[in-house]
Amino acid sequence: MxxxxxxxxxxxxxxxxxxxxxxxxxxxxxxxxxxxxxxxxxxxxxxxxxxxxxxxxxxxxxxxxxxxxxxxxxxxxxxxVQSREEFMNDQSKELSHELVDEFGALALNHMLDALDEADAGLIERLEQKIKQWKKDSD
Incomplete structure (x- = not known):
């Protein structure tokens, strides 16, 4: 949706x-x-x-x-039709894809800059996601 x-x-x-x-x-x-x-x-x-x-x-x-x-x-x-969590997940996923499609590395750089304000747990989950992504693409 x-x-x-x-x-x-x-x-x-x-x-x-x-x-x-x-x-x-x-x-x-x-x-x-x-x-x-x-x-x-x-x-x-x-x-x-x-x-x-x-x-x-x-x-x-x-x-x-x-x-x-x-x-x-x-x-x-x-x-x-969806739970609040499902809705927010779908919308954030769609928005992220659109930003990357439209702005590429610039959008990713700004997202990384926003991590300055993120808690350590979020950064740890992101690091794990990147490790998994690298492992899967090998």
């Missing part, structure tokens, strides 16, 4: 979604199988969002294949 509008200046889920979409996905990752009314109720803690707006956004997320809809009697229940 590919998100077409990555927003560089945003944080978290807002990099991939509009503000209401991000809140809805966050709710559904926490409570999969929720109805529109349940999501609307959870959103009311932030601000007053009407039922039709929530329904429209949720159905658009179904159209984008980010949610799937099932029926329980007359109530539609919504489930994320």
């Amino acid at each position: 590919r998100i077409h509008n990555f927003k560089v200046g945003e944080r978290g889920l807002n990099r991939f979604f509009g503000p209401l979409e991000a809140k809805i996905m966050d709710i559904l990752w926490t409570r999969p199988g929720s109805s529109i009314r349940e999501v609307q109720t959870a959103l009311e803690q932030d601000k007053d969002v009407n039922f039709n707006t929530v329904m429209t956004v949720m159905n658009r997320l179904v159209d984008k294949e980010l949610l799937r809809k099932s029926q329980k009697g007359r109530t539609s229940l919504y489930h994320p």
Whole structure:
């Protein structure tokens, strides 16, 4: 699943979604199988969002294949297609590939520069990944 509008200046889920979409996905990752009314109720803690707006956004997320809809009697229940972790993994992988395809070594150099701010555990995992990659390519 590919998100077409990555927003560089945003944080978290807002990099991939509009503000209401991000809140809805966050709710559904926490409570999969929720109805529109349940999501609307959870959103009311932030601000007053009407039922039709929530329904429209949720159905658009179904159209984008980010949610799937099932029926329980007359109530539609919504489930994320992927876990939050799977989604973030897929998006970061796609973004990394696009950056390397577009900018090559320049992107990799900037990624390595960003390691100055990384913890030692991340650097250790990267070193192990490079060792494995070299071993596999021999």
